[in-house]
Amino acid sequence: DxxxxxxxxxxxxxxxxxxxxxxxxxxxxxxxAKVMAMGHNLDDVAQTILMNFVRSDIERMARMAPHKKVQPGLIPRILPLRTIPEKETTLYAYIKGFDVSEDECPYAIRAMRGVYRDFIMQLEEKHPGSRHSILKSFLEIEDCLRQKYPPANLKxxxxxxxxxxxxxxxxxxxxxxxxxxxxxx
Structure with missing residues (x-):
């Protein structure tokens, strides 16, 4: 604050x-740690892909996790939940009795991510499978993006x-x- x-x-x-x-x-x-397993789900990943694409930030899209190249001092991140919709990960957490925070960031209302979240959910309602298609499209071009925009040399x-x-x-x-x-x- x-x-x-x-x-x-x-x-x-x-x-x-x-x-x-x-x-x-x-x-x-x-x-x-040798690797960090992040909790990003299909909804998160689809939003990030679309945001980077619309902003024409293709280089940032190329740097998205999971990271395939290990860089000194930077722990690689994997996304084991990236193909699973948010509702399913939430439901699983409740069924298993995990402590789940339902608090939303007080600044989320001003963030552009919400616009993309709402758009993707509308798209998903009219065209089921849209989130998976966004991820699949990214995966099709991921190697080309990483070749064009290799990881920065970190110091x-x-x-x-x-x-x-x-x-x-x-x-x-x-x-x-x-x-x-x-x-x-």
Whole structure:
């Protein structure tokens, strides 16, 4: 909440995404994990593919998990649930008695992902199997995308040591901006 009041030029999702990925990789390194199994389901993946396509961010699409190339300092991510719809993963969690948080991010209403989620669900209602088709289409072109846009050469961040394509990773850049903004007050 504080970040959203301090840095208005970037969406809350930017901060959350950068810091979430930073923390996940950092902890995975600390526990000597060989791979991270993420909980992204078919709905999440279809939304991400469509968002990247519509924004013409094909390079980002090429970097989507699962990661096939292991890079030093970056724990590869796999997506074992990416072919399973969200409702099915939720139902499974309830049947098994897993502790499920139903809280939605208070900033989700402002995020573009919701627009894509609603669009894909409308598409799915009229044309069942659309989410699977979006994923299947991506899988058909995935190898070509990864050839055209190979993973960036990562080096340790000069501040924290986490892998980065820039001298200073995005997490440290954002931390610096936040500190500067707080010192202005």
């Amino acid at each position: 504080e970040i959203s009041r301090v840095r208005k030029e970037l969406a809350e999702c930017t901060y959350c995404g950068v810091f979430r990925r930073y923390c996940l990789n950092k902890v995975a390194m600390e526990i000597d 340790p961040c000069e501040i924290c040591g986490q892998p980065s394509s820039e001298p200073i990773c995005m997490a440290c850049q954002l931390k610096k901006k936040i500190k500067e903004r707080y010192s202005e007050k």
